[in-house]
Amino acid sequence: MRAEDVKPLLAPTAGLLSRDEAKARLGASESIFRQLRLAAVIGRHVEPTDRRPRYAATEIEAFLSDLQAAIPNRAAIDRSVDRMVLVDACRKVGTPLLTAAALIRAGTVPSAAIDPGRKGLGAIHVDLQDLRTAVIAKMLDAVPKLKTAAIIGGSLRMVDYLLTMGELTLAKRGPALRGHTIPAVTCASIDSFLA
Structure with a gap:
């Protein structure tokens, strides 16, 4: 060649x-x-x-x-x-x-x-x-489900039920500090539910 x-x-x-x-x-x-x-x-x-x-x-x-x-x-x-x-x-x-x-x-x-x-x-x-x-x-003003359960004085099952019924709103919180967007409940929906 x-x-x-x-x-x-x-x-x-x-x-x-x-x-x-x-x-x-x-x-x-x-x-x-x-x-x-x-x-x-x-x-x-x-x-x-x-x-x-x-x-x-x-x-x-x-x-x-x-x-x-x-x-x-x-x-x-x-x-x-x-x-x-x-x-x-x-x-x-x-x-x-x-x-x-x-x-x-x-x-x-x-x-x-x-x-x-x-x-x-x-x-x-x-x-x-x-x-x-x-x-x-x-980061979005939202908290993880476990913390939400503690705030409303319930369980994770209750949080899931309230999310299904539309009483709480789930959003992606991110960019998270560990590199993942995590599903979290918005603080506004928690305040609205508690009110």
Whole structure:
């Protein structure tokens, strides 16, 4: 085979990274990478000449630049303020990276800053308490069924019956601090029932 015949076949793989290369470019763990994959932020590409899944560097860079562009003060990070890397803050708060990214884009995490000396997600720092406050503020004013039973002085069976009869209203509370939207009873419907 001549090299000039093979080059056009291999050309589409230019700009595509292996899974390990993509995680390194992103600066994230396997679980964070999986979150972005499942949310279709990073797509999987398969080439005819190489059946292994590959990931586009441009998609990773687009996600990072979009997130960094949402941070209003792109100056050097202030070391006097107690901040931590976004990925670590998400782990401590127990919220998905995509939830934290959405809150940063919405401007509800004012402490977000960029460390110019680092790359990928490691360059984005936030104040832990700021992130926790932003996540809690986005949660619906609702309580889990067990807590509802304690408030009305009944059992879970009674709560389920009241939900079936329409006396109480069930809603999804989220984004939850542990990464799941949980079914919860709205406080307004509890107050209305007790009244």
